[in-house]
Amino acid sequence: MEAWAVPETVSAPLEAYRFWPSGEAITYGEGKKTVRFVFYRVRFSDYEEEQLSHFERYMSNTYPDFVYPEWLVKEERIRVLLGCKFDLKKSAEAVFASIEWRHTQAPHSFYSLFEHCQGVLQSGAIYIHGRDHRYRPLLVLNVERMDLRRHAVEEYRALICFLLEFMTKTMMIPGQVENWVVITDLCRTSLFDLPITELKSLIKLLQDNFRCRMTVNYVVNAPSSITFAWRIIKVAIEEHTLRKIKITKTAHAPELRTHFSPHQYEEKYGGTAPNATVFWPPTLPPEPFHAEGEDPEAHLSSHSSYLEYFPLPRNSAVSTGVQDTALTVDIKGEPIEPVEESLIEDEPELENSDRLRVRFVRIPMIKQETDEVPDLEVASECQSIRPVSGPAPTPRGCCVRFRQGKCSLS
DSSP: OOTTOOGGSOOOGGGGEEEEEEEEGGGOGGGGGGGSSSOSOOOOOOOHHHHHHHHHHHHHHHOOOOOOOOOOEEEEEEHHHHHHHTTTHEEEHHHHHHHHHHHHHHHTHHHHHHHHHHHTSSSSSSSEEEEOOOOOOEEEEEEHHHHHTTTTTTHHHHHHHHHHHHHHHSBBBBBBOOOEEEEEEEETTTTTTTTHOOOOHHHHHHHHHHHHHHEEEEEEEEOOOHHHHHHHHHGOHHHHHHHEEOOOOSOOTTTTHHHGGGGGGGGGGSSSSSOOSSSSSSSSOOSSSSSSOOOOTBBBOOOOHHHSSSOTTTSSSEOOOOEEEEEEEETOOOOOBBBOOOOSSOOOOOOSSSSEEEEOOOOOOEEESSSSSTTEEEEEESSSSOOSSSSOOOOOEEEEOSSSSSSEEO
C-alpha cells in the first residue's frame, strides 16, 4: 500500500461530531495550577484571559516589531502560556522556538515531515492504533523497535512529529476532540539499556510543539528499577502529572478498559485487536468506541457540529465526507441530524419535501435526472474535499450542489 493511501476511517467518526466534552474533560485546577485539555469553542477563565493580556503587553513591549503568524491564534497562545506555567519570558521563548520549528521542519504540516521519517514509518517504533470512547486517537511508542544502530534519532524525532501533526490536522475536531492517549512500551528493557538521552529529546520535542495534547500516558512493561523509583518519587509529583502518567510492570494497563472498547487496541496490551504488523496507514478499527458497560449514547448530544465543517447551504457547492451514512438535510440551511436507514444499493432515495433525506454511499457511476426535487444536484464521488473552516478532518465522500431546475445524480 502506498504511503499516502490513508483510509477514510482516519477522519473523525460521524458520532464524534455529537460529542461535547464538559467538566474536567475540558479543564480543572485554578491559577497557575490550571490544567486544560480543550482550547477551542470554550470560555477561558478570568485568570487565563488576564494572563494572556499580560503576555500580549509583554510581547508588545519587548518585541515591538513582532507579528504573530496566522496559525498562532489566541487559543494556541493560551496553550503556550499554560504549558509554561504562565511564565512570560519562558512563554515568549516557547513561541519563538515553535515558530522556528514549524518554519524549518514543518512549513507544510505533516507533508514536510514525511520524507524525513519514511525509513522508520513501518518500523513499529511509533504508530497510531485505535480511538478511545471519546474518540481520542491512541499513539503507541515501542522502545524495543527503536533501532538506533541503523537509524539516526532524527528519523524518530521526525516520525513522532509527523504522526502527532497528522493526528492534529486530520483526526481531531476543535472544541470536541483535541487530545490523544499514549502507550509507551518499555519492553522490560533494563534502565541501563534504555535510550534515555533519545527518549528525553523526544519528550522535549513534544513538550515544545504539542503542548496540552496528551490525556494520559500508559507506561507498560516497565523494568523493576523504574517502577521502584516511581513509587518513591511520585509522592512529590503534582496531582495532574500523576493523572497523566500510569506505570505498570505488566503489558496490560487495566485502566485502558475503562475508556477503550477492547477491539480498539492490540491483544498484547490487553485488547482484542490483532497485534499490528503494518504500521502505516494507521490502524483504526470501526465502531463501537464505548468501553464495556457504557451506554454508547449517554455522552452524545442531539447537536452535531458536522455541518459546520461540511455545510449544505442553498445555492453553493458543499461537501459531506460521510460514507454509508444517512442524513436528514434541511434544504433551507438548518442544522441536520443523523438518522437510521437501511442501505441503499442502487439509487439514493430523494423525498420531495422541505427536508430532503439523502443516503451517501459508494455506488456505481450512474446518471439520473428527475424534476421531483428542484434545486439539488448530488455527486456520488468527489476527489478533493476540504472543510469550510477550522482544522477539521478532510475525508473523501460526496458533494451536494443546489441548482436551479433539476436534481441530477452523477
